[in-house]
Amino acid sequence: MESLEELSEDEAPKEHQVSSTLPWKLNTKEIRATKTHNYFTQTKRTENILVQVAFSVGLSSIWRFPYLCHRNGGGSFILMHFFMLLLFGIPLLYMEMIMGKWLRVDNIRVWKQLTPWLGGIGYASILVCIMVSLYNSIITTWSLSYLGNSFHHPLPWDQCTLVKNITVSDLSCLGTVSHQYFWYHTTLSASNHIEEGVKALVLNLSLGIFAVWFLVFLIMMTGLKMSTQMLVFSVFLPYILLLCFLIRGLFLEGVTTSLRRMVTTELSAWASLDLWRQAGGHVLYSLGLGMGTIILFSCKAGGDNYVQVASLVALVNLVTSLLATSVIFIVLGFWTTTSGHACVEQSVSKLMKLIDKGVLPQDAKPPEDILLLPTMDYLDWINNLPGYLQHQVIHFSPSCSIKAQKEKFMEGPGLAFAAFSQVVSLFPGASFWAILFFIALLIIGLNNLINILEGIVFPLQNSISVFKNYPRMLSEPGSKTALPAQDPGLGHLLQHPHLAANTSPPISSLVVPPGLHCPWFL
Incomplete structure (x- = not known):
């Protein structure tokens, strides 16, 4: 009896010692699988x-x-x-x-x-x-x-x-910036006119x-x-x-x-x-x-x-x-600075250069005192030009607003598109x-x-x-992503009881139970 008791006492520590050392006896595949799992989780x-x-x-x-x-x-x-x-x-x-x-x-x-x-x-x-x-x-x-x-x-x-049939009263490049006109x-x-409705x-x-x-x-x-x-x-x-x-x-x-x-x-x-x-x-x-x-x-x-x-x-x-917002407000400030009388000065200067180069005829020359008159008089002068000259003057007009004063520009979702297209044009x-x-x-x-x-x-x-x-x-984009099951070391690692208790997230959560309905979880 004593020998059996001694034998059982001698075997018990050995079993405990073996079980306590199991978690530390990981082979190369298990270590690589652990790193793969951690990398996959961090990447996800x-x-x-x-x-x-x-x-x-x-x-x-x-x-x-x-x-x-x-x-x-x-x-x-x-x-x-x-x-x-x-x-x-x-x-x-x-x-x-x-x-x-x-x-x-x-x-x-x-x-x-x-x-x-x-x-x-x-x-x-x-x-x-x-x-x-x-x-x-x-x-x-x-x-x-x-x-x-x-x-x-x-x-x-x-x-x-x-x-065709452009008039001063209509919304055109004469009354707004060309980027807003394009929008x-x-x-x-x-x-x-709003009463015209949607035709097509x-x-x-x-x-x-x-x-x-x-x-x-x-x-x-x-x-x-x-x-x-x-x-x-x-x-x-x-x-x-x-x-x-x-x-x-x-x-x-x-x-x-x-x-x-x-x-x-x-x-x-x-x-x-x-x-x-x-x-x-x-x-x-x-x-x-x-x-x-x-x-x-x-x-x-x-x-x-x-x-x-x-x-x-x-x-x-x-x-x-x-x-x-900073970019768009800067563009709005630029439009404000170059609108009104400043836009008339810029337009007259550009027309005079085009006339000197022979691009425009002498008939397109503005009156000498046009800069001393209100901005609307410049629009009236353009409106009284012959049709062929009127289209040419409008086409060569710079991208600025003659009518707009201070900050009376467009509002709404199109403001960002008009403003960013203005900035892009400056590069x-x-x-x-x-x-x-x-x-x-x-x-x-x-x-x-x-x-x-x-x-x-x-x-x-x-x-x-x-x-x-x-x-x-x-089908959800990327829903096929999953843990790499082809690695035998990973499957062996997930079954290890001691590692499962110390792995984050818990190994039990790596497989989604039937009651859970998150389609992308790992």
């Missing part, structure tokens, strides 16, 4: 952060924020937007990230799991995504239209386009919107995925271009006045509830809050420090908005810069559309039986 985490940053940098920061800022007084709107971003923008962004991380379900079921009677919020978010996608597709179509015109040399928005009459084919569809925009949706359809159906390098390119290219535009704009006339107006704050504006509403609405729109896209992004993201991620996304959004090799910039806008627009459509497609794919039976009808 970085990629998801880049996707969220790219979505935040989207068109809303480049074209929507500047025109809202210009329409609502500059500095006052910027401060309101900043406070709204801190008060509820970052907290709501963090909340949606946490919901997506811990619940691991789509934006319909997430609300049903939190509170069953809030399930309608998920369906409302899909409706919001549909409306925003239709809205953003129009902006992307405008970028595609400008991209097509960028291949012309010289750029078509640098000079007035000759039109209204060439891009939008807008009528001169604009062919280039109609074909453009079909092309945009066809591209999105191909990307969604084929499951194409942007690589990490492409994501980095789509994030940093707009910043590089905007910095180049800002540096070039600092050498224009009126830059000091325009930047001073941009940061000027009026205390009376703080009492406007409508201004607070617009600032808060833009925070929701630019960050994608309430649309379910943040929940889906977080569903596939790794890591726990969502406070830093939310702060980073909000900071990138704010910096992009301020950078684009040598303007066509190259135009192609590069509008390609960047097109990539951003398509990326945003795909991200928004993911918030529509995959909740429906989980909810509607038809889409469940035919998953290839709605």
